[in-house]
Amino acid sequence: MAEPIGRRECIALDDADGLRALRDRFVIPDGVTYLDGNSLGALPRHVPERLKRVIEDEWGRGLIRSWNDAGWIGAARRTGARIAALIGADADEVTVADSTSVNLFKLLVAAMRANPGRNVLLTQHGNFPTDLYVAQGVAELVGAQLRHAGLDPASVLDALDDRVAVLALTHVDFRSGRILPMREITAAAHAAGALTLWDLSHSAGALHLDLGAASADLAVGCGYKYLNGGPGAPAYSFVARRLQQALRQPLTGWLGHADPFAFCEGYAPAPGIDRMQCGTPPMLSLLALESALDVFDGVDIAALRAKSVALSELFIRLADTTLEAHGFELLSPRDAPIRGSQVSLTHPQGYAIMQALIGRGIIGDFRAPDILRFGLAPLYVRFVDVFDTVEAIGSIMRGGEWNRPQHLSRKPVT
Amino acid sequence: MAEPIGRRECIALDDADGLRALRDRFVIPDGVTYLDGNSLGALPRHVPERLKRVIEDEWGRGLIRSWNDAGWIGAARRTGARIAALIGADADEVTVADSTSVNLFKLLVAAMRANPGRNVLLTQHGNFPTDLYVAQGVAELVGAQLRHAGLDPASVLDALDDRVAVLALTHVDFRSGRILPMREITAAAHAAGALTLWDLSHSAGALHLDLGAASADLAVGCGYKYLNGGPGAPAYSFVARRLQQALRQPLTGWLGHADPFAFCEGYAPAPGIDRMQCGTPPMLSLLALESALDVFDGVDIAALRAKSVALSELFIRLADTTLEAHGFELLSPRDAPIRGSQVSLTHPQGYAIMQALIGRGIIGDFRAPDILRFGLAPLYVRFVDVFDTVEAIGSIMRGGEWNRPQHLSRKPVT
Numbered sequence: 108m109a110e111p112i113g114r115r116e117c118i119a120l121d122d123a124d125g126l127r128a129l130r131d132r133f134v135i136p137d138g139v140t141y142l143d144g145n146s147l148g149a150l151p152r153h154v155p156e157r158l159k160r161v162i163e164d165e166w167g168r169g170l171i172r173s174w175n176d177a178g179w180i181g182a183a184r185r186t187g188a189r190i191a192a193l194i195g196a197d198a199d200e201v202t203v204a205d206s207t208s209v210n211l212f213k214l215l216v217a218a219m220r221a222n223p224g225r226n227v228l229l230t231q232h233g234n235f236p237t238d239l240y241v242a243q244g245v246a247e248l249v250g251a252q253l254r255h256a257g258l259d260p261a262s263v264l265d266a267l268d269d270r271v272a273v274l275a276l277t278h279v280d281f282r283s284g285r286i287l288p289m290r291e292i293t294a295a296a297h298a299a300g301a302l303t304l305w306d307l308s309h310s311a312g313a314l315h316l317d318l319g320a321a322s323a324d325l326a327v328g329c330g331y332k333y334l335n336g337g338p339g340a341p342a343y344s345f346v347a348r349r350l351q352q353a354l355r356q357p358l359t360g361w362l363g364h365a366d367p368f369a370f371c372e373g374y375a376p377a378p379g380i381d382r383m384q385c386g387t388p389p390m391l392s393l394l395a396l397e398s399a400l401d402v403f404d405g406v407d408i409a410a411l412r413a414k415s416v417a418l419s420e421l422f423i424r425l426a427d428t429t430l431e432a433h434g435f436e437l438l439s440p441r442d443a444p445i446r447g448s449q450v451s452l453t454h455p456q457g458y459a460i461m462q463a464l465i466g467r468g469i470i471g472d473f474r475a476p477d478i479l480r481f482g483l484a485p486l487y488v489r490f491v492d493v494f495d496t497v498e499a500i501g502s503i504m505r506g507g508e509w510n511r512p513q514h515l516s517r518k519p520v521t
Numbered sequence: 522m523a524e525p526i527g528r529r530e531c532i533a534l535d536d537a538d539g540l541r542a543l544r545d546r547f548v549i550p551d552g553v554t555y556l557d558g559n560s561l562g563a564l565p566r567h568v569p570e571r572l573k574r575v576i577e578d579e580w581g582r583g584l585i586r587s588w589n590d591a592g593w594i595g596a597a598r599r600t601g602a603r604i605a606a607l608i609g610a611d612a613d614e615v616t617v618a619d620s621t622s623v624n625l626f627k628l629l630v631a632a633m634r635a636n637p638g639r640n641v642l643l644t645q646h647g648n649f650p651t652d653l654y655v656a657q658g659v660a661e662l663v664g665a666q667l668r669h670a671g672l673d674p675a676s677v678l679d680a681l682d683d684r685v686a687v688l689a690l691t692h693v694d695f696r697s698g699r700i701l702p703m704r705e706i707t708a709a710a711h712a713a714g715a716l717t718l719w720d721l722s723h724s725a726g727a728l729h730l731d732l733g734a735a736s737a738d739l740a741v742g743c744g745y746k747y748l749n750g751g752p753g754a755p756a757y758s759f760v761a762r763r764l765q766q767a768l769r770q771p772l773t774g775w776l777g778h779a780d781p782f783a784f785c786e787g788y789a790p791a792p793g794i795d796r797m798q799c800g801t802p803p804m805l806s807l808l809a810l811e812s813a814l815d816v817f818d819g820v821d822i823a824a825l826r827a828k829s830v831a832l833s834e835l836f837i838r839l840a841d842t843t844l845e846a847h848g849f850e851l852l853s854p855r856d857a858p859i860r861g862s863q864v865s866l867t868h869p870q871g872y873a874i875m876q877a878l879i880g881r882g883i884i885g886d887f888r889a890p891d892i893l894r895f896g897l898a899p900l901y902v903r904f905v906d907v908f909d910t911v912e913a914i915g916s917i918m919r920g921g922e923w924n925r926p927q928h929l930s931r932k933p934v935t
Contacts, residue, residue, distance in 0.1 A: 134577075134582075136581070136582045136584070139582075143584065143585045146585050147580075147584060147585045149581075149584065150576065150580050150581035154576065155573065155576045155581070158572065158576055158805070159569065159573065162564065162568065162572055162809075163564070163569050165752075166564050166752055167548040167550070167563075167564035167569070168550045170550070170555060170557065170561060170563065171557045171560050171561045171884060171886065172884070173752070174561075174752075179752060205620070205623065205800070206619070206774065206799060206800025206801055206802075206803075207800055207801075208772065208774030208775065208776075208799045208800030208801075209619065209623060209772060209774070209799055209800055212771075212772055212774075212799075216662070236775050236778075236785070236786070237774050237775035237800060239786050239787075239788070240773045240774060240775060240778060240788035241772070241773055241774060243773060243787070243788045244771050244772065244773030244788065245771075247771070248630070248662065248663075248771045249662075329801070331801070337576070337580055337804065337805055338579075338588075338593060338801075338804035338805070339801040339802045339803045339804040339807070340803065342800070357626075357658050357659075357661070358622065358623060358626055358655070358658065359654045359657060359658030360620065360622030360623070360626075360651050360654060360655060361650050361651035361654060362622075364654060369889070370650045370888065370889060372650070372653050373653075373657070374653070374654035374657045374658065385622045385623055385626075386619070386620025386621055386622030386623055386651065386756070387620055387621075387622075387743070387745070387752075387753040388620075388753045389620075389753045389754065389803035389807075390751065390752035390753040391572070391752070391803075391805045392803030392804070392805045392806045393753070393803075395576075395805055465586075470584060472585065474784065475784060
């Protein structure tokens with residue numbers, strides 16, 4: 108058992124943190140400890156002013172002219188290029204459009220089409236629900252067989268064979284935070300003749316990613332978790348350049364056309380990543396995401412990852428000393444290199460405990476049946492936040508505070 | 522030839538207009554005459570303040586809690602219900618999600634599935650480009666035959682036979698503004714055993730629509746034209762209640778699940794219209810649309826349509842007297858009941874003439890090869906705007922102002 112660590116030492120850790128000034132780029136409400144940036148990232152401080160200009164000047168005064176004059180038409184590619192820099196992709200390999208679910212659909216159908224001699228869409232039990240649902244919808248639509256590997260990497264490798272057209276996985280498990288080895292799994296999939304599709308929703312913006320070095324084929328991810336793009340921010344899709352010309356996605360809307368302004372009758376896909384577009388993007392949400400990405404300006408992703416690891420190490424160390432006696436178990440891996448930017452605990456009374464925490468202004472989230480999930484967004488979470496959270500959980504358990512009617516009654520969880 | 526009509530008479534028409542106060546609900550920039558509300562609706566005056574609260578209070582301070590506490594989770598259905606009231610549908614028949622193109626895809630695949638003994642997807646030459654592109658993508662994906670009727674209603678009726686599963690049309694032609702007879706075509710499609718899918722993008726918010734009375738099956742429409750929801754505002758889909766339980770759309774994301782918060786592994790569609798949802802909606806854009814719809818509060822749609830007709834009648838009358846000599850031709854129908862809320866003219870120099878108009882602050886748009894399109898959004902366009910526009914065109918022609926280098930060089934058209 109490690110030495111106990113106190114609140115003053117955590118404040119000292121914050122004082123010594125080379126990234127501590129990044130927190131000032133965000134609005135963090137008074138009285139709130141926010142550990143749910145893996146569900147909805149905090150508001151970057153400069154975004155309200157930017158959106159005010161978008162709405163009042165670009166929409167209100169520029170009107171239709173803003174598609175050209177304010178550069179709306181280029182926003183999807185500009186934003187994609189900025190995300191590319193965060194995930195180890197090239198600028199022309201990423202674009203932003205639609206939701207994560209819709210992009211999963213596009214890329215899964217495209218991948219099945221690209222491998223016509225194979226009929227299996229391989230995914231994983233425990234994958235993020237919408238990933239599973241979309242995979243199910245795609246399999247039904249194209250007449251593919253949906254195969255589910257188990258949760259561990261070995262099971263995934265075992266499930267690869269010469270019938271698998273595409274392997275669709277989420278890089279960081281949303282429950283435990285476990286990281287799958289992207290490079291090894293991709294290499295194995297390629298050796299088996301399959302394409303890979305990685306969901307980076309719980310990775311990008313908090314972890315070091317290098318899609319290029321991993322020879323990744325396809326990826327998607329959402330804009331509103333660690334990328335802080337705002338509620339329901341549009342999602343991105345990545346297609347390795349070597350695959351772009353061959354891939355045909357089925358959502359053939361006007362913005363994916365080779366010449367969208369020609370208004371001709373027949374569809375011809377745009378060259379390159381632009382063919383992943385479909386309809387007109389929700390511009391207010393897209394421009395909020397584009398603007399939000401400014402918070403990454405000058406940020407060293409390796410340093411960000413190091414801070415994230417330090418935060419989760421601290422959390423686990425404190426939980427080991429404070430929470431073991433109260434029946435909590437650590438769901439997240441103890442091995443930092445395979446742990447994402449979150450710590451998940453389990454407890455039979457997890458729902459009520461999380462409600463009691465939220466009642467104290469400490470916001471994590473609960474995932475059925477018994478998971479308390481704490482996102483440690485390294486751009487704005489402090490070491491003292493981690494200390495206060497574990498202390499609060501201990502206090503809630505010692506005082507029986509969780510066992511109150513308002514904490515026990517279930518509300519919809521989002 | 523009608524009597525000449527002067528600017529003072531147009532101002533008098535505005536003074537007598539019972540809807541004139543509605544214009545004050547919008548921001549119309551000084552020096553701009555805006556006749557492009559059929560491409561991007563003007564900014565409702567109250568929307569900036571609403572979005573400021575959404576961003577600063579709901580996202581910034583409420584954070585993840587706003588999904589419940591600020592009612593984000595219900596926004597798609599609330600907004601759908603408000604649009605339903607504008608198109609003659611019931612509140613539980615419309616929801617808002619994704620783009621028009623994505624909703625076209627969902628409903629076309631669902632319709633093809635609902636009619637498995639039939640293999641033809643029938644649409645129309647001259648349909649809106651993205652409608653044609655999506656139909657092409659769907660036909661390829663499900664192995665259907667794409668059939669194109671001609672532009673006139675008789676050609677559509679002739680193309681119906683016992684192989685047609687679904688007939689997909691746009692209610693108001695984007696080029697000419699011609700209205701297709703929804704009730705008659707729907708009845709003929711039903712008699713032939715086909716479903717109908719209407720794109721209402723150029724109708725809703727400016728025309729009287731009654732999907733219920735027309736026995737319409739399916740419809741989609743965009744949120745950013747006459748509904749004024751902002752650039753790329755999310756789109757809506759309508760499914761008649763009688764069809765909802767049988768229709769299965771292929772974009773099976775988590776928000777269309779019967780129990781989206783259970784996070785279970787298998788997809789089961791939500792009952793009713795909610796199954797048309799897919800991923801997380803772009804909340805800033807969705808809430809802008811919801812808020813924008815306030816401008817319709819207390820507005821009698823029949824009166825709005827009557828004003829729209831009066832505006833277009835005035836436009837045509839003025840064009841007849843002023844523009845005939847300069848080589849313009851009227852593309853829109855002369856028959857008001859089959860003319861939407863726009864007037865389209867053709868001229869061989871249409872592109873340069875529109876550029877010259879825009880240079881004078883009069884904003885319509887150009888559609889290749891030779892169409893000048895003037896949207897007459899009756900919520901904010903005045904009779905004097907119509908007068909000034911036709912006068913300006915005449916002046917541009919008389920002075921040769923269109924024939925300048927900056928007007929002749931082509932830019933992307935949006």
